[in-house]
Every structure is written in C-alpha cells, then in structure tokens.
C-alpha cells in the first residue's frame with residue numbers, strides 16, 4: 824500500500840481546495856474498492872498482491888463502480904451520518920447528502936488515479952500501464968517515507984483549510 828486511509832489525505836486536500844467540484848466520499852470509496860484486491864489476495868493466498876485493480880484500467884473500473892452503484896450508497900451513508908449528529912455537531916460536521924454527478928465522477932476518478940500513482944511508487948511488481956506496459960515506470964518516484972509524509976501532510980493541510988473555512992462561517 825500505503826494503507827488505504829493514507830490515500831484519504833490527498834483526497835481531503837483536493838476536497839478542501841475544490842469543495843463543489845469533487846466528492847470526497849466517492850474518492851474514498853474508489854480507494855477502498857481498489858484495496859479490496861490486496862486484502863482478498865492476502866486472505867486467500869497469503870500474499871497481498873496488487874494486480875488488475877492496481878492498473879489504470881482496473882482502477883478506472885473501480886471508479887465507475889464507485890460512481891454507480893457507489894454514489895447512491897454514499898448518499899445513503901451521508902444521510903445516516905447527518906442523522907446521528909446533534910444540532911451543535913451538525914453545525915461543524917453536517918454535510919449535504921446529495922452528491923451531484925460531476926463531483927461524483929471527479930472524486931471517483933481522482934481517487935482511483937491518485938491511488939495508482941501513490942501505490943506504484945511503492946510496489947515494483949505493480950503494472951500501472953497494463954496492458955500497454957508490463958513494467959512499473961513509476962516505481963520509486965517517491966520514497967516510502969516521502970509517500971507517508973505526502974499523505975499525512977496533505978491530510979493535515981486539508982484539516983487546516985477546513986478549520987479556516989468553518990471558523991469564518993461560524
């Protein structure tokens with residue numbers, strides 16, 4: 824990997840910068856769908872292999888699933904989230920439950936493609952450009968430490984931006 828939640832950091836930053844154009848929920852769902860692959864491989868073979876869903880065509884397929892049927896599922900989850908908040912929590916943590924089509928598509932595709940770019944840096948055996956290329960030209964474009972700093976740093980930066988926006992509104 825980086826393990827799945829690390830991928831959410833860049834997604835949170837993209838969402839903080841372009842809140843109306845990107846759905847963080849479909850971004851996160853695409854990442855989770857892609858990482859079901861190494862998890863299931865690990866459970867069944869003992870090796871967390873990064874195969875089809877860790878190629879650009881496979882990740883794009885995962886993004887399409889995150890859009891449909893994923894988007895209605897995400898909206899249901901957001902409605903559930905909102906219902907669990909009291910009035911004070913809702914002021915900070917409440918969110919619109921409807922996800923428009925463009926943000927859903929942007930979130931899912933950015934989630935899938937950033938996932939491949941980040942994972943490919945770490946896993947030599949990945950084939951991001953399959954079937955055109957059997958090798959991984961992106962391996963090592965960033966060190967493992969660099970990946971973790973990038974993911975955590977972007978998540979923290981997103982939090983700062985989000986707090987800034989909400990403080991001004993409050």
Ligand SMILES: [Zn+2]
Nearest residue numbers: 824857858942
């Ligand atoms: Zn992955």
